[in-house]
Amino acid sequence: MDSDAEPILEIEGLTKVYPGGLKALDDIGLTIRKGEIFALLGPNGAGKTTLIGAVCGLVRPSAGTIRAFGYDMHDDWRKARARIGLVPQELSTDMFEPVHRAVSYSRGLFGLPPDKTRIEEVLRSLSLWDKRNERIMALSGGMKRRVLIAKALAHEPDLLFLDEPTAGVDVELRREMWKQIDTMRARGVTIILTTHYIEEAEEMADRVGIIRNGKILMVDEKEAMMARLGRTEALIDLTEPLAELPPAMTRFPVTLGKDGMQICYRGGDGTGKGKAEVADLTKALVSCGIDYTGIDIHESSLEDIFVDLVGERA
Amino acid sequence: MGFNFRGAWSIYTREVMRALRTAFQSILSPVLTTSLYFIVFGAAIGGRMPAMDGVEYAAFIIPGLLMLTLLGETTSNASFGIYMPRFTGTIYELLSAPVGVAETLVGFVGAAATKSLILAAIILTTATLFVDYSIAHPFYAVLYIMLVAASFSLFGFILGVWADSFEKLGIIPLLILTPLTFLGGTFYSIDMLPAPWDKIALANPIVYLVNGLRWTFYGSSDVSIGVSLGLTCGFLALCICVIAYIFKTGWRLRT
Numbered sequence: 405m406d407s408d409a410e411p412i413l414e415i416e417g418l419t420k421v422y423p424g425g426l427k428a429l430d431d432i433g434l435t436i437r438k439g440e441i442f443a444l445l446g447p448n449g450a451g452k453t454t455l456i457g458a459v460c461g462l463v464r465p466s467a468g469t470i471r472a473f474g475y476d477m478h479d480d481w482r483k484a485r486a487r488i489g490l491v492p493q494e495l496s497t498d499m500f501e502p503v504h505r506a507v508s509y510s511r512g513l514f515g516l517p518p519d520k521t522r523i524e525e526v527l528r529s530l531s532l533w534d535k536r537n538e539r540i541m542a543l544s545g546g547m548k549r550r551v552l553i554a555k556a557l558a559h560e561p562d563l564l565f566l567d568e569p570t571a572g573v574d575v576e577l578r579r580e581m582w583k584q585i586d587t588m589r590a591r592g593v594t595i596i597l598t599t600h601y602i603e604e605a606e607e608m609a610d611r612v613g614i615i616r617n618g619k620i621l622m623v624d625e626k627e628a629m630m631a632r633l634g635r636t637e638a639l640i641d642l643t644e645p646l647a648e649l650p651p652a653m654t655r656f657p658v659t660l661g662k663d664g665m666q667i668c669y670r671g672g673d674g675t676g677k678g679k680a681e682v683a684d685l686t687k688a689l690v691s692c693g694i695d696y697t698g699i700d701i702h703e704s705s706l707e708d709i710f711v712d713l714v715g716e717r718a
Numbered sequence: 719m720g721f722n723f724r725g726a727w728s729i730y731t732r733e734v735m736r737a738l739r740t741a742f743q744s745i746l747s748p749v750l751t752t753s754l755y756f757i758v759f760g761a762a763i764g765g766r767m768p769a770m771d772g773v774e775y776a777a778f779i780i781p782g783l784l785m786l787t788l789l790g791e792t793t794s795n796a797s798f799g800i801y802m803p804r805f806t807g808t809i810y811e812l813l814s815a816p817v818g819v820a821e822t823l824v825g826f827v828g829a830a831a832t833k834s835l836i837l838a839a840i841i842l843t844t845a846t847l848f849v850d851y852s853i854a855h856p857f858y859a860v861l862y863i864m865l866v867a868a869s870f871s872l873f874g875f876i877l878g879v880w881a882d883s884f885e886k887l888g889i890i891p892l893l894i895l896t897p898l899t900f901l902g903g904t905f906y907s908i909d910m911l912p913a914p915w916d917k918i919a920l921a922n923p924i925v926y927l928v929n930g931l932r933w934t935f936y937g938s939s940d941v942s943i944g945v946s947l948g949l950t951c952g953f954l955a956l957c958i959c960v961i962a963y964i965f966k967t968g969w970r971l972r973t
Contacts, residue, residue: 422973457973460810460813460814461814461972462814462972462973463972463973464973481816482720482722485814485815485816488814490811490814494807496807496808496811497806497808498806498808499806500739505735509728509732510811512724512725512728513724513725513728513729513811513812513815513817514815514816515722515723515724515725516724555811
């Protein structure tokens with residue numbers, strides 16, 4: 405992802421205080437670049453959906469500015485909204501409508517003329533073409549979610565919000581949806597997604613933002629975040645217990661545990677440096693005449709980093 | 719980007735399609751109910767009633783029965799039209815689209831008003847099966863029906879935004895509009911009421927609506943057509959102001 409790409413969404417000082425005093429968003433500042441996939445991660449109640457709602461017009465901000473495509477969302481909301489699509493978290497759609505009519509309605513709502521070719525293209529890309537004449541209520545949960553995506557894509561948005569796009573869908577369908585999202589990105593659509601599946605962000609996102617209690621804790625390139633905060637952990641089970649670590653081991657970030665029966669390595673930086681160090685460590689053990697029965701090595705995932713940062717699961 | 723015509727048209731056509739999807743409930747049911755009124759009050763009882771201001775009783779009640787159906791159905795249709803997206807969560811699509819108060823009103827209120835006009839046409843046609851009647855000012859009758867349909871569509875829209883349960887959605891049409899319409903001169907002239915009820919009846923706003931429509935039918939009514947028209951227009955303006963406030967503040971629509 406080109407870090408110099410033009411900003412497509414600029415949020416400054418965005419604050420939302422609900423009646424009763426709950427501060428759902430607290431002075432949020434965020435810039436989204438054209439063509440990227442941005443994953444917004446946070447525990448329940450962190451403010452993810454409120455942030456999306458504020459940009460899309462569902463939530464009235466208490467303070468701050470939002471500019472999309474250079475348009476102020478307060479003053480030029482029509483121009484800005486015309487280029488934004490939203491897939492909500494809940495399966496909210498008129499369940500009695502046939503699929504094709506629901507998708508065509510969405511296109512018209514955004515001021516575009518009917519376009520059967522475009523609707524067919526969208527439905528085919530989401531494997532919904534065969535279901536086009538079926539009522540939405542007759543579809544499975546995963547298919548209903550696809551209908552919501554189709555509705556959001558019907559007006560060819562340049563910026564798409566996906567609020568928990570794969571919540572409640574099975575693994576196979578989730579992977580298929582990831583492909584769809586990748587296809588959208590290839591078409592130049594900028595995507596902002598929230599997800600409970602950190603694996604999803606790890607798989608697809610260019611950049612990751614972590615939000616908690618309405619505040620953005622961190623925004624960074626996914627790779628940079630992994631490199632900066634990632635760790636390698638290796639547990640080496642020894643044949644014989646050690647009273648203390650030999651001097652040759654002190655250059656490694658290791659500790660002795662389990663009554664001297666296990667050496668624990670915690671180091672590296674998420675770039676693979678840790679694995680190389682563990683290899684050196686095992687060589688050093690052999691050269692010191694220390695035998696071992698097994699090695700359990702684990703590279704920290706984005707989820708581990710997330711848990712370390714916010715202290716709870718997404 | 720100014721007024722989003724296609725957006726408004728999309729809402730309008732979708733709402734009309736919804737009515738067609740539920741044609742039995744939204745069109746046939748009120749027509750059947752009104753026909754029963756014609757049979758019972760027009761044919762059965764009406765034959766024993768004296769003429770009212772020179773108008774046969776069965777014909778006299780047509781404007782009142784039309785108003786009874788119009789007010790109830792228009793309010794219910796419009797309130798249901800906006801309440802359901804709020805209830806099911808599909809309102810997100812409307813709020814995140816480039817449509818504002820004008821498009822929303824043209825779409826939802828226009829569709830509710832259209833349904834009411836279709837309903838009125840069917841009821842008036844059905845009435846010819848039971849009663850021989852003619853309309854003195856057909857042009858004004860159509861205009862007045864349109865004005866009432868638009869006003870109560872707006873009122874229904876407000877009701878649909880205000881209601882946070884199905885019970886509240888039904889309270890106003892069932893417990894307020896219907897009784898007021900029955901007491902508003904649907905089946906009688908308020909001149910027939912003994913004092914002081916004939917004066918108290920004038921506090922009922924529906925009296926002016928029923929009599930306004932009755933004037934367009936038969937050229938005479940209990941109250942001045944000017945007062946009826948003025949009150950209806952005032953009610954329309956009030957509803958528009960309330961809806962403008964709703965959209966400006968996002969009351970019950972945006973969090």
